[in-house]
Amino acid sequence: MGDSPSELRRTLGGAARLWASPEHHAVSSEWWVALSGEKSVTYNVACCQSADADVLTDRCLQPVLDLGRPATIMLAGPGLATAQTLADLGWVTVAALPLMMVLAAPSTSDDDAAVRDLSRQDLPAARELLADSYGLDPSSAAAAIPDRALDSDEMGVWGLFDLDRLVACVTTVIEDGRVVVWSMATRTESQKRGYGRRLLDSVLVRQSEAGGAGSLLQSSSAGESLYRSVGYEVVEYWQVWSRPRWVLGRA
Numbered sequence: 001m002g003d004s005p006s007e008l009r010r011t012l013g014g015a016a017r018l019w020a021s022p023e024h025h026a027v028s029s030e031w032w033v034a035l036s037g038e039k040s041v042t043y044n045v046a047c048c049q050s051a052d053a054d055v056l057t058d059r060c061l062q063p064v065l066d067l068g069r070p071a072t073i074m075l076a077g078p079g080l081a082t083a084q085t086l087a088d089l090g091w092v093t094v095a096a097l098p099l100m101m102v103l104a105a106p107s108t109s110d111d112d113a114a115v116r117d118l119s120r121q122d123l124p125a126a127r128e129l130l131a132d133s134y135g136l137d138p139s140s141a142a143a144a145i146p147d148r149a150l151d152s153d154e155m156g157v158w159g160l161f162d163l164d165r166l167v168a169c170v171t172t173v174i175e176d177g178r179v180v181v182w183s184m185a186t187r188t189e190s191q192k193r194g195y196g197r198r199l200l201d202s203v204l205v206r207q208s209e210a211g212g213a214g215s216l217l218q219s220s221s222a223g224e225s226l227y228r229s230v231g232y233e234v235v236e237y238w239q240v241w242s243r244p245r246w247v248l249g250r251a
Contacts, residue, residue: 006029006049007176009047009077010176011180012217014176015175016034016045019034019182019183020033030048030049031050031059031079033045036143038143039070040136040140041072041247042072042134043144044067045072045074046073047076048073048074049075049076049079050082051082056079056085070246071246072240072241073240074097074238074240074241080239083239091241092244092247094241095240096238096239098219098224098234098236098237098238099217100216100218100232100234101214101215101217101232102232104214112160112199114198115158115202115203117157117159120150122159123147129169129185129186129187130185133187133188144182144183145157145169145171145183156172156203157169157170158170158171158199160198162190162195168185168187168198168199169183170200175216178214180216181216184196184199184217197226197229197230218238
């Protein structure tokens with residue numbers, strides 16, 4: 001396990017196996033591709049961290065075009081030098097998103113009884129919550145929180161309940177010894193009440209006790225303040241590129 005930005009980029013790409021289809025998931029030292037094949041650009045992603053435009057074209061752009069689904073290409077580190085190649089092809093920058101990490105779990109021993117790992121019977125509610133929070137179609141939400149997450153010791157789906165109602169959920173993958181966080185969501189009407197922080201605090205403590213050493217994630221712009229409050233720090237920002245017709249109308 002390493003802390004260099006290039007190694008952290010690979011770790012994130014490796015952890016995308018949670019939601020990528022196995023035939024469309026590959027990770028290299030200079031690029032990675034994780035494509036679910038669903039309609040959401042959020043879950044069809046290629047990342048280039050090479051300054052070589054041929055790497056961008058052959059390893060990232062071409063698989064996305066072959067898939068024929070809405071997707072994003074992220075440029076990180078040296079990969080930022082290839083931006084003009086995408087611009088020349090009519091792609092546009094849609095965001096600059098932070099790669100964030102925390103070295104240790106929150107310093108608390110409290111075990112939040114409202115947080116538990118979800119069962120197969122809980123997954124429909126978790127997917128509905130995620131779809132509502134991010135405007136996903138049902139198929140994309142099912143890809144984001146797959147059944148296989150419950151069948152692996154290295155993956156997990158967690159929820160925070162208010163009485164018997166699921167109000168927040170998150171999925172995790174242990175990759176290179178780190179807890180990688182995906183698909184963090186809180187019900188729209190329950191946001192700004194501290195549920196997300198409670199959930200993440202508890203999950204990181206439990207995963208740390210199970211052997212996870214620190215945590216890694218890529219945040220949305222809206223989620224950055226939440227993760228900072230838990231102790232995450234920004235490693236770097238990645239440029240996110242897509243085709244205009246794939247992202248028009250997205251928030």
